[in-house]
Amino acid sequence: MNYKLAIRIIGIISDFLAVACFISLGLALDEDIKIVYMWAIMIAVLAGIGISTILLKYLSKKVDVSSLNAKTGFVALGICWLYASIIGAIPFMFYHIPGIETFADAFFESASAFSGTGASLATNTDAIPDSLQIFRGISQWLGGMGIVVLITALLGKDESISSPIFNAEMPGPSKGKLVSKSRVNARILYAIYIVITVAEFLFLYIGSLCGAGSGEGQHQMTLFDCIFHSLTTTATGGFSTRSLSIGYYNCLYYEIVITVFMFICMTNFNLYFIIMKGGFKNAIKDEEFRTMMLLIIVNTFAIALTVFYTNTYSTFNDAMRYGTFQVVATMSTTGYGTANILDWPLFCKVLLLGMMFIGGSAGSTSGGLKISRFIMLCKSGFKGIRATAYPNRVISIKMNGKPVSEDLLLATRNYFLTYTLIFVFSVGLICLLPHGNNNFLDLSISVASCFNDIGPGVFSDLHWVSKVILAFDMLAGRLELYPILLLFYARAWSRF
Numbered sequence: 001m002n003y004k005l006a007i008r009i010i011g012i013i014s015d016f017l018a019v020a021c022f023i024s025l026g027l028a029l030d031e032d033i034k035i036v037y038m039w040a041i042m043i044a045v046l047a048g049i050g051i052s053t054i055l056l057k058y059l060s061k062k063v064d065v066s067s068l069n070a071k072t073g074f075v076a077l078g079i080c081w082l083y084a085s086i087i088g089a090i091p092f093m094f095y096h097i098p099g100i101e102t103f104a105d106a107f108f109e110s111a112s113a114f115s116g117t118g119a120s121l122a123t124n125t126d127a128i129p130d131s132l133q134i135f136r137g138i139s140q141w142l143g144g145m146g147i148v149v150l151i152t153a154l155l156g157k158d159e160s161i162s163s164p165i166f167n168a169e170m171p172g173p174s175k176g177k178l179v180s181k182s183r184v185n186a187r188i189l190y191a192i193y194i195v196i197t198v199a200e201f202l203f204l205y206i207g208s209l210c211g212a213g214s215g216e217g218q219h220q221m222t223l224f225d226c227i228f229h230s231l232t233t234t235a236t237g238g239f240s241t242r243s244l245s246i247g248y249y250n251c252l253y254y255e256i257v258i259t260v261f262m263f264i265c266m267t268n269f270n271l272y273f274i275i276m277k278g279g280f281k282n283a284i285k286d287e288e289f290r291t292m293m294l295l296i297i298v299n300t301f302a303i304a305l306t307v308f309y310t311n312t313y314s315t316f317n318d319a320m321r322y323g324t325f326q327v328v329a330t331m332s333t334t335g336y337g338t339a340n341i342l343d344w345p346l347f348c349k350v351l352l353l354g355m356m357f358i359g360g361s362a363g364s365t366s367g368g369l370k371i372s373r374f375i376m377l378c379k380s381g382f383k384g385i386r387a388t389a390y391p392n393r394v395i396s397i398k399m400n401g402k403p404v405s406e407d408l409l410l411a412t413r414n415y416f417l418t419y420t421l422i423f424v425f426s427v428g429l430i431c432l433l434p435h436g437n438n439n440f441l442d443l444s445i446s447v448a449s450c451f452n453d454i455g456p457g458v459f460s461d462l463h464w465v466s467k468v469i470l471a472f473d474m475l476a477g478r479l480e481l482y483p484i485l486l487l488f489y490a491r492a493w494s495r496f
Contacts, residue, residue, distance in 0.1 A: 006075070006076040006079045006080065007053060008053055009076060009080050010049070010053065010079070010080055010083050011049055011050045011052065011053020012050065012053070013080055013083065013084055013147055014046040014047070014049040014050045014053070014087075015046070015047065015050035016142060016147070017042075017046050017084065017087055017088070018042070018043050018046035018047045018050065020134075020135055020138040020139065020142075021039050021042040021043045021046065021091075021135070022039075022043055023134055023135075023138065024039050024091070024131045024132065024134055024135045025039035025040060025043065025131070026131075027129075027130045027131035027134055028129070028131035031129055031131060034094070035094060035095065035129075035131065038090075038091065038094045039091075039131070042090065042091065046087070074482050074483045074486050075483070075486050075487070077479060077483040078475075078479065078483035078484050078486055078487045079487070080147065081114065081115075081147065081475055081478075081479060081483070081484075082475065082484075082487065084110075084114050084139075084143075084147060085107060085110045085111040085114050085115075085471070085475065086107065086110070087110075088110035088113060088114060088135075088139055089103060089106035089107045089109065089110040090106070091132060091135055092105070092106035092109050092110065092132070093106045095128075095129070095132050097122050097127075097128060097132070098122065098123045098124060098127070099120075099121040099122045099123040099124075099460060100121050100122060102464055104464035104465075104467045104468050105121050105464075105467060107467075107468065107471050108121060108459070108467040108468070108470060108471045109121060109122070109136075110139070110471075111471035111472075111474045111475055112450075112455070112471070112474055113136050113139035113140045113143065113237070113239065114139050114140070114142070114143035114147070114475075114478075115143055115367075115453050115474040115475050115477065115478035116140055116143050116144050116235045116236055116237035116238075116333075116365060116367065116453050116478060117237070117238070117335075117367070117449075117450055117453040117454065117455050117474045117477075117478075118140070118232070118237045118238025118239050118334070118335040118453075118454070118455030119335075119449060119450055119455045119456070119457055119459060119470075119474070120239070120455075121459055121460060121467075123460070124243060125240065125241065125242060125243040126241070126242055126243050128241075130224060133224075133228060133241055134224075134227075134228065136239050137227070137228045137231040137232055137239060138231065140231060140232050140235045140237035140239050141197070141231040141232070141234065141235045141237075143235060143237070143478065144193070144234060144235025144236065144237060144265075144365040145189060145190060145193045145235075145365060149186045149189065149190065188273055189269050192269050192272050192273070193234060193269070193365075196234050196261065196264055196265065197230050197231065197234045198230075199261075200229075200230040200233055200234060200257065200258075200261045201226050201227060201230035203257045203261075204221055204225075204226040204229065204230060204254065204257055204258075205221075205223060205226040207221075207253050207254065207257065208220050208221050208222075208223075208226060212251055212253040212254060213249050213250075213251040213253070213254060215251070217250055218249060218250045218251045219248055219249045219250065219251070220249070220251075221249060221254060224241070225241055228240075228241050229241075229246075229258065230261075232334075233258055233261050233262060233265065233334065233336075234261065234265050234365065235265075235365055236262060236265050236266060236332045236333055236334040236360065236364070236365045236366045236367070237334065237335075237455075238329075238333075238334045238335030238336050238454070238455045240336065244337075245336050245337040245338070246258060246325075246336045246337065246338050247337055247338040247339065250338075252321065255321065255325050255338055258325075258336065259324060259325050259328050259329075262328045262329060262332040262334050262336075263296075263328055263332065265332065265334075265360075265364060265365050265366070266292070266328070266331060266332035266333075266334075266360030266361060266364050266365075266366040267289060267292070267360070267361055267364055268286070268288060268289065268361040268362060268363035268364055269363050269364060270363050271283040271286060271289060285400070286400060287375065287399055287400050288361050288362065288371050288372045288375065288399075289361065291371055291374075291375055292331075292360070292361055292371050295331065295355070295358070295371070296327055296328060296331060299327045299331075299351050299355060300320070300323050300324050300327045301323075302347075302351060303319075303323040303326070303327060303344075303348045303351060303352075304316065304319040304320045304323035304324070305319070306344075306345055306347055306348050307319045307322070307323060307344055307345065307348060310345050312343065312344060312345070322338055322339040325338050325339075326338070326339060326341060326352065327352075327355065330352045330355045330356055330454065331355045331358065331359065331360060331366075331368075332360050332364075332366050333356070333359050333360060333366045333367040333368050333452055333453050333454040333455075334366075334454070334455075335449075335454045335455030335456055337456070353445070353448065356368065356448055356449065356452050356454050357369055357448065357452060358370075358371060358374050359371070359452055366453075367452045367453030367454060367477050367478060368452045368453070368454075368477075369416070369419065369452075372399070373412050373415065373416065375399065376397065376399070376404060376408075376409060376412045377412060377413070377416055379397045380397065380409060380412075380413065383395050383397055397409060415480075415481065418481055418485075419481065422451070422473070422476065422481065423447060423448065423451055426447045426451065426469055426470075426473050427443060427444050427447050429466070429469055430443050430446075430447060430462065430466045430469060430470075431443055433462070433463040433465055433466050434462075434463045435461060435462055435463065435466065436460075436461025436462070437461065438458050438461060438462075442457075442458045443458075445457060445458075446458050446459060446462075446470070447470065447473065450470040450471075450473045450474050450477070451473040451474070451476070451477045452477055453474060453477045453478055472484060
């Protein structure tokens with residue numbers, strides 16, 4: 001059993017968390033002295049773990065690369081994300097935020113941050129101090145593209161080590177390498193990710209300087225708000241500095257900017273690399289991208305027309321404004337809100353629930369089943385119908401004009417079956433445990449929200465075991481199931 005790879009990555013993750021704690025410490029200097037000490041101790045401990053790992057790397061034998069494979073990458077990845085979520089829970093315990101009372105609550109909050117879910121137990125988000133807010137935002141940003149992908153980008157020199165982990169953490173049924181080396185792939189993806197984050201910050205902050213949000217009934221984003229929402233939008237995470245989310249600002253300009261960047265980040269990042277190389281036509285012809293556009297347009301108009309003709313909104317412009325934002329926020333699994341969708345007709349809620357399960361594109365920061373899998377599952381269903389009608393005909397499934405291998409189709413069906421079983425099992429367990437006044441529908445939506453990393457749900461009245469289950473669902477949803485499931489598989493440990 002080879003633990004060296006996991007230990008090495010844990011040490012590097014500790015260094016990144018120490019940096020996040022250092023930034024939080026800077027904002028906490030005018031807060032309670034106990035909080036300042038907490039951040040200082042966190043920095044010292046995490047930096048110490050990182051330094052110890054570096055020393056072990058040079059004082060011990062090198063990792064036996066012959067034992068590194070896809071299974072090793074999955075298990076190491078699951079260990080590292082679980083470690084990050086447990087360590088990230090510690091600051092929430094010290095702040096005594098209303099709604100976050102136990103370690104289970106703190107673990108839920110931390111897993112929600114790193115997985116990009118955006119679900120929160122805090123009863124008043126506005127009251128969370130900036131020092132903890134920035135830690136939440138940075139955690140969500142690191143988890144958006146992937147903690148270990150960042151490590152691969154910076155330090156993954158050995159392809160035999162970095163490739164299994166890179167493939168395990170990147171979401172989607174097929175990874176579609178940009179270049180041959182995983183380290184270079186990771187650097188390209190993170191470069192794009194950083195550029196998008198900076199671009200959104202500039203649009204939000206320049207808009208605030210020019211008077212966006214200064215009208216009657218509106219609120220302006222501060223410099224801190226612009227930074228925070230740029231981090232959580234590009235991660236399609238959905239954490240906000242305000243309890244009312246983006247609806248607090250009630251500003252069309254902010255909503256347009258955030259909608260555009262949610263759309264950008266729910267799109268396969270590989271397409272941006274193709275565009276940079278001059279392949280714009282090939283990018284817009286991508287079947288997954290076109291399906292994503294079709295789903296957004298159809299669902300937006302369906303919801304806008306429904307809320308308009310049911311007099312939920314007095315003008316069609318308002319219906320389109322709130323409908324578009326909510327559709328993109330749901331499909332991208334960001335989970336921001338500008339309207340109270342509980343007041344919307346049932347038809348709209350059903351559409352949003354369906355989009356919650358489908359999610360965004362493979363190779364993006366979005367959660368959910370992924371559009372590419374949705375396409376292949378639909379085509380597999382139609383193939384079954386045609387094969388029944390024409391049993392002697394050879395029927396193949398194609399994506400972007402190319403035949404999809406039977407192995408990939410089988411993997412997609414297996415994933416969907418496992419995905420469904422985990423969802424049903426999680427709902428069943430949570431229904432068995434004390435759940436307050438929540439009904440079956442509320443609990444099912446809460447599980448779907450966590451499992452698909454979107455956020456909104458009813459969590460406060462749940463048993464602490466239910467919160468731990470939901471935290472594991474968040475991590476499983478973010479890591480495409482298997483890295484977390486393998487942690488409970490004995491053979492994965494005995495033959496690491």
